[in-house]
Amino acid sequence: MTAWQQLARGLADEVEADGATAWRDALESVPRHVFVPRFYVQHADGGWTETTSRDDGWMTAVYRDRPLVTELATTPEGHRVTVSSSTKPGLMVRMLEALDLHAGHRVLEIGTGTGYNAALLAHRLGSEQVFSVDIGASLVNAARARLTGLGLAPTLAATHGADGWPQHAPFDRIIATCSLPQVPWAWAEQVSEGGRVLVDLKPSVHAGNLVSLTRHADRLEGRFLPRWAGFMAIRDEDSAPETLVPAVDLDEGTRSATRLDPLPWSSLVPWFLAQAALPGEVAFGYRGDKAVFSTNDGSWASIGLKPDDTGEREVRQGGPVRIWDAFEAAQRTWDELGRPNWDRLGLTVTPDGRHRVWLDAPASGIGWDLR
Ligand SMILES: C[S@@+](CC[C@H](N)C(=O)[O-])C[C@H]1O[C@@H](n2cnc3c(N)ncnc32)[C@H](O)[C@@H]1O
Missing domain, CATH: 3.40.50.150 (Vaccinia Virus protein VP39)
Incomplete structure (x- = not known):
């Protein structure tokens, strides 16, 4: 040998x-x-x-x-x-x-x-x-x-x-x-x-x-599949892919507070389910001590990376869709459903391009339409 x-x-x-x-x-x-x-x-x-x-x-x-x-x-x-x-x-x-x-x-x-x-x-x-x-x-x-x-x-x-x-x-x-x-x-x-x-x-x-x-x-x-995995994203050209970076003015926007960790990989299932309420691909990046999300309709959210002494982080949001609110709503729904993991989720794709994510079974009545 x-x-x-x-x-x-x-x-x-x-x-x-x-x-x-x-x-x-x-x-x-x-x-x-x-x-x-x-x-x-x-x-x-x-x-x-x-x-x-x-x-x-x-x-x-x-x-x-x-x-x-x-x-x-x-x-x-x-x-x-x-x-x-x-x-x-x-x-x-x-x-x-x-x-x-x-x-x-x-x-x-x-x-x-x-x-x-x-x-x-x-x-x-x-x-x-x-x-x-x-x-x-x-x-x-x-x-x-x-x-x-x-x-x-x-x-x-x-x-x-x-x-x-x-x-x-x-x-x-x-x-x-x-x-x-x-x-x-x-x-x-x-x-x-x-x-x-x-x-x-x-x-x-x-x-x-x-x-x-x-x-x-x-x-x-x-x-x-029950275990999460991540592959590199598909490219449209035989060259370096364009990196989506949030381009927003973080001084504007409404203020609130959150107890959730803003890093998408700390809540993979809710982050996925939140996509159903968002207007297309979300860019993610860092700006100083903040995590920043944006979509190309001008919506954006920034969340402090470190919580304060009470466990809260500052949230700022702007644009037509409140990205962080959508994520928090998805997180609440996911909690109410008993925090189902990937093994309880499925997908139906039809010729009209509809992508319907469902819980447990296609006709369970609990589902999310991806945009
Ligand atoms: C993780 S690598 C694949 C690993 C591969 N199966 C192996 O065994 O080495 C992902 C590949 O997807 C390719 N890719 C990206 N965009 C693509 C596209 N639009 N069409 C086909 N391949 C694409 C990349 O060039 C890259 O080689």
Whole structure:
């Protein structure tokens, strides 16, 4: 057994600490190091360090159950931001399990990235069953070369994944390894009835989760996965994504106080449910000692990061929609419902673009329409 094979076995053991997986053989057989010849680690000051195959520790790092940033791009403002990464293998396997793949299934992956997941799929299903697209042309070229070098030949293309890949439809499964604000109906049209779509639905940053949807004649419908995960957001161009930063005058607006923590990831489910009351994607950022939210209709809210001695934080809000009030209302509803977690939430998507989130069952009568 070679060094990488031993490391890959260790990776499979690490992933299986969460429970045995039918993907063990793929984890042991596909050399992750081929797909991650370099990765980047960000420091507290925002700078990045590159580790390549020439560096000590590269090989062992690649076979840990960790996500690795593999591609950076520079924004017009000169910031280097992540545009591609190799997903944490344990998460990848959790998603592949949720896809319930069987021999003979045709799969479309949105977000080829390094090509590692396409390789896992091709190893298990056969190359001819696997299709994968990425907006990044150089990413697709590099992935193709790595796959070919291993004797794998899934069909790849550099294209916008929101369109799916109609030329190769129908698929039995579509898996997206980037997050989307909405599930494109084009995907439903390219999935056979009874087939599945697995996607990280996030109308705003951190607001949403992976959802596994089954294709019915007139809708996509299914449940959110019990554990939260976050993927990088879909980009519209093969370049650094535009970062939504709140641009508001914080001196204006009404004042109030809150006892809630303003960081979206401290209340993931209510933050998601609040989206139903908000007019589109919410930008989130920091301004000094405040968390700031805004939407492009001019609504905004700022909340103190640190509570005062009584546990309260100052809230200021302006614009047509009170973003923080919407979040507090969602939090109250969620409390009244007994704080349901992701495993009690599901989603129905219809051809008119409606995204209906429901509690427990589609006809339970408790639900939220995303905008
Ligand atoms: C987390 S990475 C994917 C990891 C990949 N599955 C792997 O195994 O390495 C997310 C990928 O989504 C891609 N992406 C972003 N916007 C996209 C779009 N509009 N269409 C297709 N892919 C997109 C990014 O370029 C990035 O490579």
